[in-house]
Amino acid sequence: MQETNRKVWLRSVTLVCIAAIVLCTVYWVQQGTNPLPKIKVAPEFSLQNLKGEQVKLSDTGGKVRLVEFFFANCTTICPVTTSNMVLMQNNLKEKKKFGKSVAFLSITFDPERDTPEALEKYASLLGIDQAAGWQLLRGNESDVIKTANDFGIMAVKQKDGQFAHSIRSLFLIDQEGMIRKIYDMGDSMDNKVIEKDIKKLSKSS
Structure with missing residues (x-):
């Protein structure tokens, strides 16, 4: 028993x-x-790539977009952020996603100093692959500041020509144009989290 x-x-x-x-x-x-929350519709913009061609956010519709606001003369968070994005770019290229289902867009606050020639040098130095799926965008200063403000970023030009701006200036936008997440830049970035979020959105297409 x-x-x-x-x-x-x-x-x-x-x-x-x-x-x-x-x-x-x-x-x-x-x-x-x-699923990642839908924060709001990403503001449309029309800026120029380094060839002088007009580029709208909607031109990359159907892809997951990572949008960065930066300026090349920044010596702190901007180069760290861009370098982290280059690491993600390379990982996504290995997975055959970069350019095909994922695009990066970097918008400069400082078009006066960030000429096409200066940005070409910046891209070459950091390893940005413009041919694959990364566009560096510029316009006149009022246009780029308006674009930043539309995204909720306050950028203030300092007397020394530098720009003070929010460290949360990195936006994840889905295929339909919805902002799904906003990340800290620089040393606070977590590439694994961002890549996981990109993968999650790209799978939903």
Whole structure:
């Protein structure tokens, strides 16, 4: 009788453990697949690439976009941010996603100093692949500041020509033009999180 009770008890414990493992697995899967929130519609803009061609945000519709606001003479968060984006660019190229389903757009605050020639040098120095799927954009100063403000970024030109701006100036935009996440720039960036979010959105297309 005791042996029978022991077997029943062991079977019950086993079933409880299996049920707990199943529930935990379901929870972990759901945690990884929860959709990113839709923050707001990304503002449309029309700026110039380094060839002088007009580029609109909507021109890259159907792709996941990572939009960066920067200026090349920045010596702190901007080069760190761009360097991190280059690492992500290279990873996405290996996965055959960069350019095909993912695009990067970098908009300068400082078109006066960030001439096409200066930005070509910046791109070459940092390893930006413009041919694959990354565009550096500029315009007159009022246009780029308006674009930044439309995205909710306040950029103020200092007396030394530098720009003070929010460190949250990196936007993840989905295929339909919705802002899905805003990231810190510079040393606060987490490439793994950003790549995971890009992957999540690109899978939803």
